[in-house]
Amino acid sequence: xxxxxxxxxxxxxxxxxxxSAKDKHLLPASxxxxxxxxxxxxxxxxxxxxxxxxxxxxxxGTDGGxxxxxxxxxxxxxxxxxxxxxxxxITECSHDDGHCDLExxxxxxxxxxxxxxxIRAAMNxxxxxxxxxxxxxxxxxxxxxxxxxxxxxLHKQALGK
Amino acid sequence: xxxxxxxxxxxxxxxxxxxSAKDKHLLPASxxxxxxxxxxxxxxxxxxxxxxxxxxxxxxGTDGGxxxxxxxxxxxxxxxxxxxxxxxxITECSHDDGHCDLExxxxxxxxxxxxxxxIRAAMNxxxxxxxxxxxxxxxxxxxxxxxxxxxxxLHKQALGK
DNA sequence: ATAATATAGGACTATATTAGTCCAATATAA
DNA sequence: TTATATTGGACTAATATAGTCCTATATTAT
Ligand code: FES
Ligand code: FES
Numbered sequence: 001x002x003x004x005x006x007x008x009x010x011x012x013x014x015x016x017x018x019x020s021a022k023d024k025h026l027l028p029a030s031x032x033x034x035x036x037x038x039x040x041x042x043x044x045x046x047x048x049x050x051x052x053x054x055x056x057x058x059x060x061g062t063d064g065g066x067x068x069x070x071x072x073x074x075x076x077x078x079x080x081x082x083x084x085x086x087x088x089x090i091t092e093c094s095h096d097d098g099h100c101d102l103e104x105x106x107x108x109x110x111x112x113x114x115x116x117x118x119i120r121a122a123m124n125x126x127x128x129x130x131x132x133x134x135x136x137x138x139x140x141x142x143x144x145x146x147x148x149x150x151x152x153x154l155h156k157q158a159l160g161k
Numbered sequence: 162x163x164x165x166x167x168x169x170x171x172x173x174x175x176x177x178x179x180x181s182a183k184d185k186h187l188l189p190a191s192x193x194x195x196x197x198x199x200x201x202x203x204x205x206x207x208x209x210x211x212x213x214x215x216x217x218x219x220x221x222g223t224d225g226g227x228x229x230x231x232x233x234x235x236x237x238x239x240x241x242x243x244x245x246x247x248x249x250x251i252t253e254c255s256h257d258d259g260h261c262d263l264e265x266x267x268x269x270x271x272x273x274x275x276x277x278x279x280i281r282a283a284m285n286x287x288x289x290x291x292x293x294x295x296x297x298x299x300x301x302x303x304x305x306x307x308x309x310x311x312x313x314x315l316h317k318q319a320l321g322k
Numbered sequence: 323a324t325a326a327t328a329t330a331g332g333a334c335t336a337t338a339t340t341a342g343t344c345c346a347a348t349a350t351a352a
Numbered sequence: 353t354t355a356t357a358t359t360g361g362a363c364t365a366a367t368a369t370a371g372t373c374c375t376a377t378a379t380t381a382t
Contacts, residue, residue: 002163002277003246005369009273028328041372048330060329061379077276085164111295112170115238115287116163118299119280126276134272138279140301166340189357202343209359221358222350 002119008084010038011046015080016132018056019072026058026065046084053083072132078123080131163280169245171199172207176241177293179217180233187219187226207245214244233293239284241292 013036021027033043047066050056057069068075122140130138174197182188194204208227211217218230229236283301291299 002273002280004273007370012273030328039371042370044329045371051329052331058329059379060327060377062327062381064328064379066329111292111299112163112165112173114295115284115299118301119163119283122280122301123276131272134275138272138276140279140283168341191357200342203341205358206342212358219358220350221348221356223352223356225350225357227358 004081005085007042007046008081010036010042011050011084012080012131013038014043014046015050015055015068015075015128018066018068019128019132021067024067026063026067028065032066050083053079055079055083068128072128075128076124077126077128077131078120080128081120081123165242166246168203168207169242171197171203172211172245173241173292174199175204175207175211176216176229176233176236176289179227179229180289180293182228185228187224187228189226193227211244214240216240216244229289233289236289237285238287238289238292239281241289242281242284 014032017032017035018027029044029047030040032038032047033040036043047056047058051058051066054069055075056066058064058066119140125141126138175193178193178196179188190205190208191201193199193208194201197204208217208219212219212227215230216236217227219225219227280301287299
């Protein structure tokens, strides 16, 4: 259903490993690779991506390495997915962008897109610490606009292309 | 986020088209292709898949064709995704099945899987008629276990695999 | 300075998945 | 028997993902 790629899985493992690190200590990629049993080049690649997206921070040189940029409670699943899965928009329309000659009443792409956004909103409630130590059940209590049926959040998110 | 494939999008368009058909009338694949502006071979392939999975029913021969097997209110988004995206399970663990030598405390794959299931549960509330004519907002009000508040967030250790 | 360590950036290949097409077989009705 | 239309599956092409490797840059210690 929600299909996450292997790299996203790996990336999450890496984040979880960093989350369990001592304090502000920096872990070199080689250490992370060893601990997670993932191939070093893959770990290097992922750590670079995570760094570029602000989830982890890095230092070069001797005793350099990586660590979480924030506490595990302040990193959301939405961020992790955005970072590792990329800004993949749901298929918007089977016809090329903007021009749907057929049916102006076809809201199919639109509908899937709204569903996707609702899910994404729900992902904001799940945090790295939840992935680290998952609860019995994950709640998904959102609508695309708001949780109380009002109009507060407009979620004008640009889903790019 | 939730990434649906092009074929799933096409398939949804086809379902919506069938949903708008007169009564119990059968539409041949060629008709569907023309109406949706999709390539005929693709439409044929998708209709076969939809038929095999019980979402539409078919008749052969002259005046044969396809129609929805049930009313649009009785076809859920979950079914559509299951049918068109296949039974794609989320990546369970980066190590081969059952054998995670490293860390017994790694619940990463497990966590994503639970999230995926929660989303799938939410998809049971969305129906073909909603995709046809999407509401302002899609509600996602589920947890993996129940919908009535059940003391979530307990961070209980999940049972293994 | 120089050497050693480690990240940054990106190019590159290999693999897997998705998308799309086509053909032979079967069923139905006129 | 002919025309219509689905069924089943094989097949190729296109794209996305996974994985590796090379060069440049920054940092620290000697
Ligand atoms: S086919 Fe273009 S909006 Fe649906
Ligand atoms: S690496 Fe095996 S369960 Fe997480």
